[in-house]
Amino acid sequence: MNLRPWLQPASPAQPEVVTDPIQRRAIGIEITIVLVLTFGLSAMSSILSLIEKAMSERGISGSSVALNVSSSDLDVIDFFRQLLSATKLFGIAALAVYLIWRAGVPLARIGLPAIRAKFDIPLGIGLAALIGIPGLGLYVAARAMDLNVQVVPSDLNETFWRLPMLVFSAIGNAAAEELLVVAYLITRLRQLGWSENRSLLFSAVLRGGYHLYQGIGGGLGNFVMGLVYGRVFQRTSRVWPLIIGHALIDTVAFVGYALLRDHLSWLD
Numbered sequence: 665m666n667l668r669p670w671l672q673p674a675s676p677a678q679p680e681v682v683t684d685p686i687q688r689r690a691i692g693i694e695i696t697i698v699l700v701l702t703f704g705l706s707a708m709s710s711i712l713s714l715i716e717k718a719m720s721e722r723g724i725s726g727s728s729v730a731l732n733v734s735s736s737d738l739d740v741i742d743f744f745r746q747l748l749s750a751t752k753l754f755g756i757a758a759l760a761v762y763l764i765w766r767a768g769v770p771l772a773r774i775g776l777p778a779i780r781a782k783f784d785i786p787l788g789i790g791l792a793a794l795i796g797i798p799g800l801g802l803y804v805a806a807r808a809m810d811l812n813v814q815v816v817p818s819d820l821n822e823t824f825w826r827l828p829m830l831v832f833s834a835i836g837n838a839a840a841e842e843l844l845v846v847a848y849l850i851t852r853l854r855q856l857g858w859s860e861n862r863s864l865l866f867s868a869v870l871r872g873g874y875h876l877y878q879g880i881g882g883g884l885g886n887f888v889m890g891l892v893y894g895r896v897f898q899r900t901s902r903v904w905p906l907i908i909g910h911a912l913i914d915t916v917a918f919v920g921y922a923l924l925r926d927h928l929s930w931l932d
Contacts, residue, residue, distance in 0.1 A: 678854050679767075679768075679769045679773070679851060679854055679855050680855070681854070681855060681856070681857040682855045682856065682857075688856060691767075691852055691855060691856055692856070694763065694852070695849070695852055695853075698759070698760075698763070698844070698848070699870070702756055702840075702844060703841070703844065703845055703870060703871075703874045704870065704874075706874040707870060707873030707874040707876070708873075709874075709877070710873060710874050710875065710876040710877040710883075711873065711876055713876070713877040714876045714877060714879065714880075714883075717813060717879075723810060724810060724811060724812065724813055724879050724880070725807060725810035725811070725812065725813070725814075725879075727813040727814070728813055728814035728815070728816060729813050729814070729815055729816065729877055729878060730816040730817075730818075730819040731815065731816065731817050731818065731918070732746075732817065732818045732819060732820050732829075732830060732833060732918060733819045733820070734819065734820050734821045739821065739823050742820075742821065742823075743823070743825055743829070746820070746829050746833070747829070747832075749833070750829070750832050750833045750836040751836070752836075753833070753836030753837055753839065753840040754836050754839060754840070756840040756843075756844055757836075757839035757840045757843040757844065759844070760840075760843040760844035760847060760848035761776065761843060761847075761848075763848055763852075764847065764848055764851055764852075767851070767852065767855065769851055769855075773851075773901055774847045774851065774897075774901060774902070774903045775900075775901060775902035775903050775904050776903065776904075779904050780902070780904070783902070783905075784902060784904035784905045784908060785905075785908060787896070787900075787902075787905035787908075787909075788904065788905040788906070788907070788908025788909040788912065789908070789909070789912065790909075791892070791893065791896065791905055791906065791908075791909030791910075792908070792909040792910075792912035792913050792916075794892065795888075795889045795892060795893075795909065795913060796912070796913045796916065799885050799889070799913070802881055802884070802885045803815070803881055803882070803885070805881070806879060806880060806881020806882070806884075806885075807881070809881075811879055811880040811881050812878060812879030812880065812881035812882055813877075813878055813879045813882075815878050815882070816921070817917045817918045817920075817921040817922070818830055818918050818919075818921050818922040818925075820922070826922060827919055827922065827923075830915070830918040830919050830922060831915050831918070831919065833914075833918065834911050834914035834915040834917075834918050834919075835907075835911045835915075837910065837911075837914050838906075838907045838908075838909075838910035838911035838914060839907055839911075841871070841910060842893065842903055842906040842907045842910055843903060843907070845867055845870055845871055845890070846867055846890075846893055846894050846897050846903065846906060847897065847903045847906075849863070849866070849867050849870070850863045850864070850867055850894060850897060850898065853866065860898050863894075864890075864891065864894040864895060864898065865891075867890055867894045868887050868888075868889075868890030868891045868894055869887065869890070870890070871886050871887065871889065871890035872884065872886045872887030872890060893906045893909070893910070
């Protein structure tokens, strides 16, 4: 397989570079505010969490983190809190789309709103397999080397709405991350004149950073995912495959763990 075309990106639909100093400053301020309110602040919090775990008596490998946790003993309250949490993710995704549109960039340049099923779905499934399978191996290896915490994908109470809510949350995660960290961020950095490789690296470092609460392995794995997903976006100008692939990975992790938890002790 010839990888050279992927290593030499040349997007056919890049937005025009903004040259006006006032507009450039406004874009920089916008990016800063958006990242502070979303994944940038999460990255700082994840770094502190990793340092805290490393300095504790249990160490990184002796710690654990749950991704979907019940927040109330009352099922109805827990349901609405989980719904609000997932809805916030879709709100972040909507903000990313709005800011791209507000910047004067046609949404068609990022593959929205229409989905090209014959292209987006197979590519999304392929990306899920490309990242998900090696990612599981990296998690096991990082746990063996004491570089990762024990990740519990789901710790929700067993209720009739648990599995649908996990799927909803998985889709929300995918939409928020891919639309903001990839589509929005790379688009805006292109407008500032950043090179494709530089904007790709920034996006991937951000993705890896806000996953460091899972440990070194979690951060590294998501950094690689960011490089792959970001490059696919740069080459195809399509965000749907990224959302589909990410949603599949999270759905398998969340729902699979919830259903098979008693048989997955080898992941601890």
